[in-house]
Amino acid sequence: MENKKVQFFYQEVRFIFLKRNALRLFIETLFLAEKKKLQHLNIVFCTDEALLAINKEFLNHDYYTDIITFPLFSKGQPVEAELYISIDRVRENAKKQEIKFSTELHRVIFHGCLHLIGYNDKSSQEIKKMREREDHYLRLYFH
Numbered sequence: 001m002e003n004k005k006v007q008f009f010y011q012e013v014r015f016i017f018l019k020r021n022a023l024r025l026f027i028e029t030l031f032l033a034e035k036k037k038l039q040h041l042n043i044v045f046c047t048d049e050a051l052l053a054i055n056k057e058f059l060n061h062d063y064y065t066d067i068i069t070f071p072l073f074s075k076g077q078p079v080e081a082e083l084y085i086s087i088d089r090v091r092e093n094a095k096k097q098e099i100k101f102s103t104e105l106h107r108v109i110f111h112g113c114l115h116l117i118g119y120n121d122k123s124s125q126e127i128k129k130m131r132e133r134e135d136h137y138l139r140l141y142f143h
Contacts, residue, residue, distance in 0.1 A: 039078035
């Protein structure tokens with residue numbers, strides 16, 4: 001088996017997820033474009049309840065979220081990380097925003113990658129920049 005930099009895991013969730021290999025390559029390209037070396041990235045798809053438990057245990061947050069990013073690397077080192085994504089939350093957010101599930105799923109994945117690269121989303125200015133980068137990569141990926 002080849003050593004893939006990006007791997008996908010599924011915890012008690014089922015959904016249609018096409019073009020995984022294309023996404024793997026695109027994520028590697030995203031890191032190259034942002035001048036950040038990618039060593040390894042696990043993307044774990046799970047339920048709301050599973051992500052809530054992680055949020056409580058590791059971040060002391062008692063609320064649902066769509067993604068939690070765990071960087072497993074030191075500053076200056078290649079990126080090694082895990083992204084935990086709630087498929088329930090992604091579905092609900094897509095429905096609320098009246099967009100395709102696949103668009104929202106990819107936005108959330110790119111969002112996690114951008115956090116690992118160094119983008120934040122605490123201030124309104126940071127949020128604006130993060131959204132611009134997410135939209136940029138969504139346009140590149142889907143067109």
